[in-house]
Amino acid sequence: MAKPNYTLKDKTLNGLGNLIRLLPTGTVFIYQFLNPILTNNGHCTIINKYLSGILIALCGLSCGFSCFTDSYTDNEGTTHYGIATMKGLWPTSKSMDTSSYKISVGDFVHAFFTIVVFGVVTILDRNTVDCFFPAFESTEKMLIMVLPPVVGAISSVVFMVFPNKRHGIGYPSN
Known part of the structure; x- marks a missing residue:
């Protein structure tokens, strides 16, 4: 049986599809929708911190859990x-x-890095930073600028080594 020839376009679209599957869209939407409300637009009281922390934890768990779902x-x-x-x-x-x-080792690797990438998304959110770290100095702001590309590069390499073979809930099987 001849192996199909994949064009650069096919490989790029497949890689984009894998990137989209990295973070569950519904989870990120819920986070982006509820976060301004729960953080009081970055002006947090202690209850806002607890509620926002619970939201971040639940969304992170949802991202990790999605790595263990599949369809057939x-x-x-x-x-x-x-x-x-x-x-x-x-x-x-x-x-x-x-x-x-x-379950394979790759599933745990994907779950870990999916949670890390979601963590970077939360750190990039201005309301979350203002709520949990209101006194960020300019040196710490540099960390926020450098962290996403570094995590993105490391995650990309790891996901090339451990390609995602799962078709989780909401993603059709091939």
Whole structure:
């Protein structure tokens, strides 16, 4: 069987698709929507800090959890979604063998770096910085300017070494 030739355009679009799958769009939207409310636009009281911290933690967990979800299409053409386990997908259809969907080291690597990238997104948010670190000096602002490209470069290399093979909830299987 001949191996298909992929053009630069195909590889670029595939890489862009993998980047989009890195952070669940719904999770980032919820964070961007609720964060100004919970941080009181950066003018936080102690309750705002707790609520914003809970939001960041829940969204980070959602990003990490999404790395362990997958989908498959059964013999009848129905798409099923599940959570990857040591034995395969759960829940699973009795008519389909899902043992090839077992958790791998790459899933944990993806989850870790997805959470790190979400952390960078939160640090780039002005309301979050003003809420948790109101006295940021110019030297610390340099960290915020340097951190995203560094994390992006490291994450890109790691995701090339551990390509994402999962089609999580909301992403169709090929």
